[in-house]
Amino acid sequence: xxxxxxxxxxxxxxxxxxxxxxxxxxxxxxxxxxxxxxxxxxxxxxxxxxxxxxxxxxxxxxxxxxxxxxxxxxxxxxxxxxxxxxxxxxxxxxxxxxxxxxxxxxxxxxxxxxxxxxxxxxxxxxxxxxxxxxxxxxxxxxxxxxxxxxxxxxxxxxxxxxxxxxxxxxxxxxxxxxxxxxxxxxxxxxxxxxxxxxxxxxxxxxxxxxxxxxxxxxxxxxxxxxxxxxxxxxxxxxxxxxxxxxxxxxxxxxxxxxxxxxxxxxxxxxxxxxxxx
Numbered sequence: 001x002x003x004x005x006x007x008x009x010x011x012x013x014x015x016x017x018x019x020x021x022x023x024x025x026x027x028x029x030x031x032x033x034x035x036x037x038x039x040x041x042x043x044x045x046x047x048x049x050x051x052x053x054x055x056x057x058x059x060x061x062x063x064x065x066x067x068x069x070x071x072x073x074x075x076x077x078x079x080x081x082x083x084x085x086x087x088x089x090x091x092x093x094x095x096x097x098x099x100x101x102x103x104x105x106x107x108x109x110x111x112x113x114x115x116x117x118x119x120x121x122x123x124x125x126x127x128x129x130x131x132x133x134x135x136x137x138x139x140x141x142x143x144x145x146x147x148x149x150x151x152x153x154x155x156x157x158x159x160x161x162x163x164x165x166x167x168x169x170x171x172x173x174x175x176x177x178x179x180x181x182x183x184x185x186x187x188x189x190x191x192x193x194x195x196x197x198x199x200x201x202x203x204x205x206x207x208x209x210x211x212x213x214x215x216x217x218x219x220x221x222x223x224x225x226x227x228x229x230x231x232x233x234x235x236x237x238x239x240x241x242x243x244x245x246x247x248x249x250x251x252x253x254x255x256x257x258x259x260x261x262x263x264x265x266x267x268x269x270x271x272x273x274x275x276x277x
Contacts, residue, residue, distance in 0.1 A: 006035035006057055007255045010049065010071075011064035014038045018270055019062055022248045025269060026260040034256050041067070050074045053090065053097065060091035060255045062248075063099075068131060075099035083165075084134040088247070091254040103135035106247025107217075108143060113246070113262070114238035115213040121185030123147045125177070127201070128191035129157040132217055136188055137165055149180045181207035187230075189216045194224040205229040216240055220274060241270060 009019045015038060023036035039061075041049045046067055051074065053061060063071050068086035075097045081087040087099035111118050124145050126136055129152040140148055148169045152158035158171035172180060181187070187208060193201035195218045203226060205214065214230035219240030227237045245262045253259040 003057065004033040004035060005059040005256060006037065007060045007062070007251070008037050008039045008058050009062045009064060010039050010041050010046070010067055012040055012042050012066060014040050014064060017064065018244065018273060019248065021270060021273055022245065022266065023252055025266050026252055027256070030256075030258050030260060032256050032258065043067070043070070046070055047074060050090070050097070054092060060089070060251065062251055063088050063090060071099055080104050080138065083138050084131070086131045086134065089251040089254070091251070100250070101135055102247045102250045103132060103243070104139040104142070105250060106243045106245075107136050107215075108139040109246040109249070110242035111213070111215060111238050114242055115215075115236035118186060118213045118236070118238075119143050119145070121145060121213065123149065123180075123183050124186040124188065125149045125151065125180050125184035127151050127177070127187075127189045127193075127203070129154075129161045130190065133190040134161065136190055136217075137161065137169060140186075141165060141168060145186070149184065151177050151180075177203060178207060181205075182209065185209060185212050187212060187214045189218065189224075189226055192218065194218050194226055196220050201226050203229075205233060205235070208233075208235065210235070213238065215243075217243060219244055222271060222274065241267065241274070245270065 009017050020036050027034050068088055071087050075090055077087055077099045081099050081101045084101045087101055089100050089102050091098055124140055126133055149172050150158045150162055150169055151172050151174055153174045155173050162169040162171040192198045213236045215238040216224045216226050217240045218224050230237050249260055
């Protein structure tokens with residue numbers, strides 16, 4: 001008998017992840033014999049762990065903080081992983097370990113599901129310039145957004161990211177946000193501001209156009225103050241939990257051979273887990 005395929009999450013720490021809940025739900029509902037576990041791997045052990053991934057019985061893995069950048073050198077990254085400068089999904093193809101960044105499609109597919117027609121926006125405002133911001137900017141450029149304003153509290157980081165992605169990305173200082181809001185048809189928060197235990201994000205959503213869409217990558221709390229303010233104005237919104245669920249789809253398909261669906265039942269299951277924690 002052949003052993004059922006298994007994937008894992010590689011992180012340090014990693015115990016807080018909801019990925020096992022998501023993948024076990026799909027394995028169960030699709031009737032697939034397989035497994036998904038958390039592997040807490042300290043940085044000094046990452047190289048050995050990844051290079052022996054198949055010997056450990058895994059068909060692939062998710063990668064989270066702080067290993068997303070380091071796994072690029074241990075795998076064959078695709079164009080998305082290279083452009084973002086980080087990978088969150090590993091899989092084997094032809095005996096070779098490949099990597100990609102599904103945060104890109106997770107963000108875009110969640111926007112498509114939550115706010116159809118969002119990509120009519122010609123101008124977007126992205127807050128933050130960390131790893132998540134790179135995935136967001138890459139996805140927006142790929143979908144044809146012609147002007148992306150990138151605001152960061154440290155302007156040099158925004159300038160560096162803009163230089164990497166080209167002339168359609170325009171770095172602005174944090175105190176320049178209000179000037180851009182009236183033109184932004186899409187506002188995306190990629191920072192930790194507004195997350196439980198973090199400072200609040202003070203953005204005046206009343207300055208946005210009435211047709212604007214607001215997305216927040218934070219999912220604890222589920223409805224951030226930014227999203228609450230946008231919803232009070234009647235704006236379309238996309239939350240961080242939706243992105244979390246959609247980014248998991250491709251990895252599952254690569255490892256287990258079937259493309260799963262992000263359903264209301266799955267969302268309710270993860271919401272309940274987040275609420276009790």
